[in-house]
Each structure stands twice: as structure tokens, then as C-alpha cells.
Amino acid sequence: MSLHAVADISVTRADSDGWFVAQLKPNGLSMAVTHLGRQGFDTFAPWRLETSRRGHRLRGLRRLLFPGYLFVRATPRAGPWRAVQGTRGVARLVQTAQRRPSPLPAGFVDVLRARCNEEGRLIGAPCFAEGDRVRVVAGPFTDLAGRIEAMDEPARLRVLFSMMGREVRATVPAENLHPLR
Structure with a gap:
């Protein structure tokens, strides 16, 4: 399947x-x-x-x-x-x-x-805090790891990525992030 x-x-x-x-x-x-x-x-x-x-x-x-x-x-x-x-x-x-x-x-x-909708899709994002390490699992930044810099809204987080020797900021929906340990 x-x-x-x-x-x-x-x-x-x-x-x-x-x-x-x-x-x-x-x-x-x-x-x-x-x-x-x-x-x-x-x-x-x-x-x-x-x-x-x-x-x-x-x-x-x-x-x-x-x-x-x-x-x-x-x-x-x-x-x-x-x-x-x-x-x-x-x-x-x-x-x-x-x-x-x-x-x-x-x-x-x-x-x-x-935490799921009627189809069984996980919709509730895990609780995050500033400074948490995360990995993007959906969207254009897929597979990038970064650190939460700020929490503008509960559903959208500002993430700091290290790319090509510099730091890049992006706003990412919380549902597209997965915590790293």
C-alpha cells in the first residue's frame, strides 16, 4: 500500500x-x-x-x-x-x-x-518554546533543522536556520515542525 x-x-x-x-x-x-x-x-x-x-x-x-x-x-x-x-x-x-x-x-x-481531525490527521502541533531545536517536515524548508527564535503566534513560529555559513530566518507553521532531541 x-x-x-x-x-x-x-x-x-x-x-x-x-x-x-x-x-x-x-x-x-x-x-x-x-x-x-x-x-x-x-x-x-x-x-x-x-x-x-x-x-x-x-x-x-x-x-x-x-x-x-x-x-x-x-x-x-x-x-x-x-x-x-x-x-x-x-x-x-x-x-x-x-x-x-x-x-x-x-x-x-x-x-x-x-489531536487529530476526523480523517485521523494529526493537527495539533506539539508545544514549543523559544530555543527549541526543530526539523521541518513539510513545506519548502523540508528536512532543514533549526532553532525557534520567536513565537509570533501559537500557529506560526520564527525559525533560525544555518545555511551556507549564515543564519536565515523564516516563519514556519507549527504543524510543519517536529521537535529534535
Whole structure:
């Protein structure tokens, strides 16, 4: 599955038990979401928009926030966990030492969903402070690393880049930045 196919994955909501993590087979996201949905499981695969540079062309790509993994929640009509393990596109459920699926902490997926739109795209930018080191993940400055110089608005930050022996300032949307450690 190409990264563009992630756009076709909808986020469904249903009242049910806890959330679990399924490891996906290579290129199995779309297939897993489709087949898990048919079996009555609720799924969530958050993603963010990044820019890829090929020569002089920039291309927007959808990148999973947790590549190779999918959150799965059982609905009241869902079958046993073996059904998830045997679903096309799913390699296995992440399990504990007792060979049982490990639920995520309560509220983890709810907090993550609150930072995403209805399609599952991460829209809330991480909290930044002046002096933080960041990398640009989307837009014309893709892959450049810099330092936050000022915070003009919460959604737009002034970033200082070192380019060709001099410092260059640019205003970048906060959603296009990723913190560096």
C-alpha cells in the first residue's frame, strides 16, 4: 500500500472495551482496516502530512504516526482476539508475557484522537518554546533543522536556520515542525 492510500482509511467510533495495538504486515494497513471493520472491530491509524523532495519537485505524503502499527478496539459484537491475529494485513497483536493482548492505558487513544481531525490527521502541533531545536517536515524548508527564535503566534513560529555559513530566518507553521532531541 502506498502512503497515499492512508487517506482512504476512515476513523470509526463505537462504544466498546479498551484499545490494543496490532502490528501490521508490510503494506497491510488498508487491508487490515477493511477486514477488521468487516469483523466488527474499531480501528485508528493516526498520520501526519510530510513533504518529500525529489529533485526540484516537492510532494506531500501521508506518514503514519506509528509506522507498522494500528490501534484496534473491540465492539460488543466482535469475535475473539484470534480473529484479529488471523486478519489479512495483521501480523500479530502486541502481547504481554502471559500471551494475552496488552491494552493501552485508559485514555491514551482518546487524547491522541483529540489531536487529530476526523480523517485521523494529526493537527495539533506539539508545544514549543523559544530555543527549541526543530526539523521541518513539510513545506519548502523540508528536512532543514533549526532553532525557534520567536513565537509570533501559537500557529506560526520564527525559525533560525544555518545555511551556507549564515543564519536565515523564516516563519514556519507549527504543524510543519517536529521537535529534535
